[in-house]
Structures are given as structure tokens and as C-alpha cells.
Amino acid sequence: MNKEFINAIDDLVREKGISKDVLIEAIESALVSAYKKNYGTAQNVRVNIDREEGDVDVLMRRDVVEEVEDEFTQISIDEALEIDPRYQVGDVVEYRVTPKDFGRIAAQTAKQVVVQRIREAERGIVFDNYIDRQGELITGVVQRISNETIFVNMGNTEGILVAGERASGERYKVNDRIKAYIMDVRKSTKGPQIFLSRTHPGFVEKLFELEVPEIEDGTVVIKSIAREAGSRTKIAVYTEDENVDPVGACVGTGGSRVKNIVDELFGEKIDITTWDDDPKVLIKNVLSPAKVEEVMVDEEEKAATVVVPDYQLSLAIGKSGQNVRLAARLCGWKIDIKSHSQYFDAPEDEEEYIEDGIEYVDDDADEYGIEYVDDEYADDAGEEGEEEAAEDVDAETDEEVSEDEDMSEDRGDELEE
Structure with a gap:
């Protein structure tokens, strides 16, 4: 371990958004386990990594006692006084016991811990980003298809679109672009799982927000949606602005706005009505x-x-x-x-x-x-x-x-x- 190691840690902190202290503490904990595995599990040690220079020290910790019963965890008061005359019974003596070849073990262990922590941090960041995005519309690319389940590449993660969340008749191929509604976000041992839907009524609502500026800015409000995916949708809209026709705003000139939504839904019929x-x-x-x-x-x-x-x-x-x-x-x-x-x-x-x-x-x-x-x-x-x-x-x-x-x-x- 040296200055280059600390510089590499700093780069990872900036790139991945991982806390430097959390990462170094994890490496220290892993090095303690590695030391005990190679030099004795009964030893009471701790590892300290210099945050500036990257130097690694293994420190033996022993309790000062009158009579020694366990030589790995205790030291007599007489031996302690030889080290420092200020020690008393009940104090803890700490001194370096870093092995000569411990640098190789430390480097290997540190690499494994860093890789693991980066993976965990990335998963955590993805989960935190998407847990607040439930109910949003995303656009992705079909990455692979397995047993009618479509896996959608969303950039930094993968979304799951099962067969039951697609309208009958919808067919996709690998590399097709697809819009979907973020229905649920869950944690798992393999990382966050993001479940998508194209049958949820919220999917239609988000498509209208995308196509109709009056809905996006709040002038027109979608009061209710009832949908049978792939067949028909009814939507009730409302506005308090007397100068705005809520149905006309959603239909668009010559039906241009609603036509884009119908095309996205593969011809699903849409009835737009006024809420009262x-x-x-x-x-x-x-x-x-x-x-x-x-x-x-x-x-x-x-x-x-x-x-x-x-x-x-x-x-x-x-x-x-x-x-x-x-x-x-x-x-x-x-x-x-x-x-x-x-x-x-x-x-x-x-x-x-x-x-x-x-x-x-x-x-x-x-x-x-x-x-x-x-x-x-x-x-x-x-x-x-x-x-x-x-x-x-x-x-x-x-x-x-x-x-x-x-x-x-x-x-x-x-x-x-």
C-alpha cells in the first residue's frame, strides 16, 4: 500500500460516489480477517491504513493484567512497564506486528474488497435513483428476450417487462426501442430489480403528459382513467381555466396528439371525456x-x-x-x-x-x-x-x-x- 493506492481510492470515490471512509474501513476489516487467517485466529489485532500516505500497520492489542492467562490477548504489568512506565493494570497495550510479506496479502485482499464495495455501491445508487422514480415513463432498448420476458436496457441498469404487463398482440425484437411505466422497484441479492409495465393505467397517463403540454403544466388535470389494455381506454379530464377545452387539448389539432398515443398503444381505442x-x-x-x-x-x-x-x-x-x-x-x-x-x-x-x-x-x-x-x-x-x-x-x-x-x-x- 502506498500513495498511489490512496490516489486510486480517491478516483473511485469521485467516479462511483462511494464514501472514502466507508471504503477504507471495509478494507481494514478485511485485512484483519486476512491476517488472522494467515497468522492465527486467536490474535487480537487491528489494522490501520494511513489516509494520506497509504501505509498499512497491523497492531497487536493486549490487556494489561497482573497475571497472564492468555498470551495472545493479555500482557503482564511488568512487561507493559518495560514498554512504557505509564501503563497500569486495565490499560491496553498496542504495538506493531506487521509481517514482512503482509503487503502482498494486503494488496490482494484490498482489491477484492474494493471490487465488492464498488459493486454494492453501484447497486445501492441504482436502487436509490429508481425507488423515487416509480410511476415515471422510461424509454429503453430491448436487450434480450427470455421465455416471453423482455429485459430492457435503461442505460445504467436493466428493466424487466413480463408477458402479463404487455397488451396482447405487442411483439418486440432485440434492439427495438420501447416505452414503459416503472411499476415497482425491489432489492434482491443480485441487485435492484425494476419491473416495467405497458398495461398499467398510469402508462396512458404518462403518455398524455408527454404529448399534451396543458397536462404537463397542470392546466388540464386527468381525473380518472379506466383501461382494458390492448382494447379500450376511457379517460376523464378537467380544467378550471374557462378558456381551455380539456378534451380538445388532449385530442390536438386534427387528432394529432391522441393519434401519437394510439400509435404507441398499437391502435388501442381511447375515449376522452370531460369530468364533472x-x-x-x-x-x-x-x-x-x-x-x-x-x-x-x-x-x-x-x-x-x-x-x-x-x-x-x-x-x-x-x-x-x-x-x-x-x-x-x-x-x-x-x-x-x-x-x-x-x-x-x-x-x-x-x-x-x-x-x-x-x-x-x-x-x-x-x-x-x-x-x-x-x-x-x-x-x-x-x-x-x-x-x-x-x-x-x-x-x-x-x-x-x-x-x-x-x-x-x-x-x-x-x-x-
Whole structure:
């Protein structure tokens, strides 16, 4: 050990961000173990490294006693007084016992400790950097693919994107660039593990922040997102600025902003609607592109009954109940959809009729409190029925058609293709 060793330590401290004292103390501890391994485990020694010159000293430590019982850890008062007349019983005598060939052992041990400490420090730095970045969007390069798991090179570390966190139909090759959402960061024996996702609703939120300046600066706020990755996403936005149209800001001129997001999601449909604190208005908005006639709410149960035109029922429900299911998630209300004829032409014994008429189109419907009350329309809620209803909506020219419906029609012509 010498001055060059200390200079090398200083360079590592600047480059890797490791504390110099921590690194040298670790080397000293390792050298004590190396000494005991080579010269006797019973000896009571400590190692001191000069922080300036790099000199290494092995110091034997013995307790001053009247009568010696262990010659490796104790020294008699008579021997101690020969070293220094100021010693008393109970003091500790410390003197150098550095072996002649200890420099070689020290250098080898120091190298191993330094390499290990650097590796640990780098792992710690990576973990500290990414633990605070959960919920952020990253861009990386596909480094390797193993059993449907994609490992993404993020620069100074590797992210993990498992098959379940990708939408069906997404395929990647090595060296492809990929955007992903940092879902979780964990410590492991092999270093930090960073788990990525492309199915998380937060992924869509971050894409909108990236594309829409009004969201990034806080002018427009994303209130809620409901997503079925690879198929459809509903997003509710809000602004307090009367001069800003929150939906228009997210769509962009000619749909340019939302188109970039749809392209990143491989054609996933996106419905953008306006958030409203009035639950009646909100529920009407979130069921877009379906037209709603009337909304009745039960504040205590947080449940709503929605009446739609007969020809709009299949569109309101959506394919396999997707539209109403996402709407219920988006607003947080239970939604019971009825056709106009069902609600206004119901028989006197309405409860019995409704009970007989309930049709759960999807297994998830019960979980989100969704009820369908017309067998015929529920059965027609397939793709063909939805397309026919959508054509009816496109034919509407009434000025009362909401901005969200217009946006949905434009998106059908310009984006969904």
C-alpha cells in the first residue's frame, strides 16, 4: 500500500460516489480477517491504513493484567512497564506486528474488497435513483428476450417487462426501442430489480403528459382513467381555466396528439371525456359515445339508473359490456342501464320484471355493479350490433350532440383505422 493506492481510492470515490471512509474501513476489516487467517485466529489485532500516505500497520492489542492467562490477548504489568512506565493494570497495550510479506496479502485482499464495495455501491445508487422514480415513463432498448420476458436496457441498469404487463398482440425484437411505466422497484441479492409495465393505467397517463403540454403544466388535470389494455381506454379530464377545452387539448389539432398515443398503444381505442362534479353529468359523459336520455342517482348507494334510446342500448353497453364496465370504473358509480321502452313502458310489477330481465353480459359485470335489464338488447351487444348503433350515432346532426360524441365520431374516421 502506498500513495498511489490512496490516489486510486480517491478516483473511485469521485467516479462511483462511494464514501472514502466507508471504503477504507471495509478494507481494514478485511485485512484483519486476512491476517488472522494467515497468522492465527486467536490474535487480537487491528489494522490501520494511513489516509494520506497509504501505509498499512497491523497492531497487536493486549490487556494489561497482573497475571497472564492468555498470551495472545493479555500482557503482564511488568512487561507493559518495560514498554512504557505509564501503563497500569486495565490499560491496553498496542504495538506493531506487521509481517514482512503482509503487503502482498494486503494488496490482494484490498482489491477484492474494493471490487465488492464498488459493486454494492453501484447497486445501492441504482436502487436509490429508481425507488423515487416509480410511476415515471422510461424509454429503453430491448436487450434480450427470455421465455416471453423482455429485459430492457435503461442505460445504467436493466428493466424487466413480463408477458402479463404487455397488451396482447405487442411483439418486440432485440434492439427495438420501447416505452414503459416503472411499476415497482425491489432489492434482491443480485441487485435492484425494476419491473416495467405497458398495461398499467398510469402508462396512458404518462403518455398524455408527454404529448399534451396543458397536462404537463397542470392546466388540464386527468381525473380518472379506466383501461382494458390492448382494447379500450376511457379517460376523464378537467380544467378550471374557462378558456381551455380539456378534451380538445388532449385530442390536438386534427387528432394529432391522441393519434401519437394510439400509435404507441398499437391502435388501442381511447375515449376522452370531460369530468364533472355533478354525478348526473359525469355519468352521461363517461357513457360516451352513447347518447343518454336521463340519469337518476342514488347518493347513498352511489348507484345510478341510466335511460338510453332503444337503438342506443347496445352502444351504451358495448361489446361484451366493455363500454359500461369502463364507464363504471371511470366514475366510481354502479350503473344500471335501461332502454327507453323498458323504463317508461315497464309493467306495474317492475321489480319482478327487472329481476327476470337482468342479463350479465360479462363475468366482471357484477364486480363493478353493472346491471343490464333487457335480454334482447344485451344479446345484441356484440360487435355487429355495436357497429349498427355507431352508424346511427354518426348520422346524428342535432346540435345537442356533445363534444365528446363528436370527438368519438372523428376518432372513428381518423384514428381507429
